[in-house]
Amino acid sequence: MNLYVPMYSEKGFSFVWEEGFAIKCSTDGSIVQIEANKEGLISLARHMLELSQENVPEFEHIHLDEYNSLENNSVELIIVKKEL
16 A cells, blocks of 8 residues: 655644545543544544654644544544654
8 A cells, every 4th residue: 555644844734634534533431442434544544654754843743523524423532742
């Protein structure tokens, strides 16, 4: 599989989505569950690869919710770059 990953810009993330993507995020106690179709998984992979680039500063993050790309009734999903 070849995957286009945009180069990170100080202006922010590109958020390139696969056509027809669907992603839902839910919690059950201490369990976080991400459900996604093929297009959703590819889109998330692309966003995480962009976040992993060397020039992305620590604590930069991707914030998704039901008003911004997740399915209805999803909980917020925040993915943060942090050196552990």
